[in-house]
Amino acid sequence: MTQPLSNQGAPARTVVVAIDGPAASGKGTLSQRIADAFGFAHLDTGVLYRAVGVSVLRAGGDPADNAAAAHAAYDLHPEHPILREVALRTDEAAQAASKVAAVPEVRAALLDFQRRFATHPPGGAPGAVLDGRDIGTVVCPDAQAKLFITASVEVRAERRLKELQRRGIPAISSDVLEDMKTRDARDSQRAVAPLRPAADAFVLDTSALDADQVFSMAVAHIGSKTGLKPTA
Ligand SMILES: Nc1ncnc2c1ncn2[C@@H]1O[C@H](COP(=O)(O)OP(=O)(O)OP(=O)(O)O)[C@@H](O)[C@H]1O
Numbered sequence: 001m002t003q004p005l006s007n008q009g010a011p012a013r014t015v016v017v018a019i020d021g022p023a024a025s026g027k028g029t030l031s032q033r034i035a036d037a038f039g040f041a042h043l044d045t046g047v048l049y050r051a052v053g054v055s056v057l058r059a060g061g062d063p064a065d066n067a068a069a070a071h072a073a074y075d076l077h078p079e080h081p082i083l084r085e086v087a088l089r090t091d092e093a094a095q096a097a098s099k100v101a102a103v104p105e106v107r108a109a110l111l112d113f114q115r116r117f118a119t120h121p122p123g124g125a126p127g128a129v130l131d132g133r134d135i136g137t138v139v140c141p142d143a144q145a146k147l148f149i150t151a152s153v154e155v156r157a158e159r160r161l162k163e164l165q166r167r168g169i170p171a172i173s174s175d176v177l178e179d180m181k182t183r184d185a186r187d188s189q190r191a192v193a194p195l196r197p198a199a200d201a202f203v204l205d206t207s208a209l210d211a212d213q214v215f216s217m218a219v220a221h222i223g224s225k226t227g228l229k230p231t232a
């Protein structure tokens with residue numbers, strides 16, 4: 001049975017799709033396609049943590065230093081230009097992000113912005129897709145549809161390596177694999193909001209699936225939870 005999206009007399013609730021998973025599992029690619037297909041807004045929450053990590057590095061600080069990380073997180077706001085910088089896409093930024101992400105004050109500082117995006121999607125969109133590590137478990141535990149997108153670490157490292165090569169960024173296969181294992185361990189083992197599927201998430205191992213197959217399965221799942229069909 002599909003869930004009602006609004007009650008008569010009460011304000012309509014926006015549809016929230018939560019997409020979590022480890023690095024390079026394909027959650028960002030999927031989230032953007034889902035947002036485009038349903039006319040929803042998309043928030044890549046990893047960008048927020050990357051911005052905090054890079055801010056700390058630029059200030060000459062250590063991303064693992066709680067006070068420096070918390071200071072940078074409280075300084076971040078939705079219009080901050082750092083959020084659009086390509087420098088956020090580097091591996092150095094990813095590693096710094098996963099260090100600041102273990103600081104409870106950083107997660108608390110970023111929570112309101114993420115929740116507001118979900119409840120009031122920009123542009124008056126009828127729904128929001130948020131992707132990250134803790135969207136289904138902490139940020140939006142009431143999301144109508146939750147997906148946990150994963151793949152073996154070897155497959156994910158290979159995908160990331162190909163992506164870097166496509167972008168002309170030199171990378172060594174064994175380094176990409178090691179960096180991914182380090183980040184996976186840090187993200188899954190931290191005390192606060194660790195990477196894990198929500199109890200009610202649809203877990204999809206994409207190791208042997210291409211992006212189109214993943215998209216079709218996600219659309220079917222979201223349809224089963226919300227009664228919605230893609231509009232584009
Ligand atoms: N099912 C798939 N099969 C093969 N390649 C894929 C698939 N899904 C995504 N990719 C590719 O894998 C790479 C990583 O995908 P993407 O950036 O979406 O992952 P992510 O989980 O958002 O990563 P991160 O957490 O590091 O931001 C991209 O180059 C993307 O084109």
Ligand SMILES: Nc1ccn([C@@H]2O[C@H](COP(=O)(O)O)[C@@H](O)[C@H]2O)c(=O)n1
Pocket residue numbers: 023024045046047049050094097098099101131132133134135183187
């Ligand atoms: N909801 C989230 C999103 C991200 N993180 C941390 O940020 C790092 C970078 O994220 P990407 O999605 O851009 O790879 C990631 O490794 C996490 O440490 C998070 O904790 N919660």
